[in-house]
Amino acid sequence: GEDVEQSLFLSVREGDSSVINCTYTDSSSTYLYWYKQEPGAGLQLLTYIFSNMDMKQDQRLTVLLNKKDKHLSLRIADTQTGDSAIYFCAESGGYQKVTFGTGTKLQVIP
Amino acid sequence: DTAVSQTPKYLVTQMGNDKSIKCEQNLGHDTMYWYKQDSKKFLKIMFSYNNKELIINETVPNRFSPKSPDKAHLNLHINSLELGDSAVYFCASGPTRANEQFFGPGTRLTVL
Numbered sequence: 001g002e003d004v005e006q007s008l009f010l011s012v013r014e015g016d017s018s019v020i021n022c023t024y025t026d027s028s029s030t031y032l033y034w035y036k037q038e039p040g041a042g043l044q045l046l047t048y049i050f051s052n053m054d055m056k057q058d059q060r061l062t063v064l065l066n067k068k069d070k071h072l073s074l075r076i077a078d079t080q081t082g083d084s085a086i087y088f089c090a091e092s093g094g095y096q097k098v099t100f101g102t103g104t105k106l107q108v109i110p
Numbered sequence: 111d112t113a114v115s116q117t118p119k120y121l122v123t124q125m126g127n128d129k130s131i132k133c134e135q136n137l138g139h140d141t142m143y144w145y146k147q148d149s150k151k152f153l154k155i156m157f158s159y160n161n162k163e164l165i166i167n168e169t170v171p172n173r174f175s176p177k178s179p180d181k182a183h184l185n186l187h188i189n190s191l192e193l194g195d196s197a198v199y200f201c202a203s204g205p206t207r208a209n210e211q212f213f214g215p216g217t218r219l220t221v222l
Binding site (some may be wrong): 040044088100105 | 114151152153155158166202210211212213214215
């Protein structure tokens with residue numbers, strides 16, 4: 001079955017860039033996503049990328065996709081304390097089924 | 111004007127009881143989902159309904175029974191609750207043609 005892996009924890013200083021990495025196994029993935037979960041809340045879609053793209057930029061967020069290595073990353077520029085949350089990578093290759101990664105907890109140190 | 115709402119937000123109950131969690135979305139989406147998030151924050155899909163029809167049913171005990179009375183509602187009924195059912199349950203909805211999902215705030219279920 002599909003498998004999506006992330007490192008569990010990342011700590012950065014305010015103002016620095018954060019890079020959260022993700023690897024997946026399903027070679028038929030069509031969409032790849034990044035979701036954000038703040039404490040006590042549901043997940044919120046941050047951005048997504050089609051599998052035929054290498055990069056997508058949206059304000060402070062940059063998504064890089066290496067389809068050959070099945071590697072996805074999310075870069076947050078000028079990280080702020082409000083960015084502290086758990087970030088989930090996810091992929092979808094089939095009919096509406098989305099497989100989520102294990103989540104990376106981002107801690108931003110003031 | 112909440113997009114995806116769930117009730118209750120917290121649910122504390124004894125082992126062996128039967129309980130329900132309700133979900134409603136006002137986004138006009140065709141597809142609704144139930145996810146379970148465990149204490150390690152691992153998120154796993156349980157069910158998906160499209161236009162009131164079950165389309166995804168992961169390996170979930172048959173004590174869990176989803177019910178979709180209409181496109182805007184997907185409720186989750188759980189029989190004979192067990193300690194291992196303690197988790198946060200998230201409802202989500204999304205349009206059929208795209209995979210973006212909108213999540214509810216979650217229901218924290220604690221089984222004592």
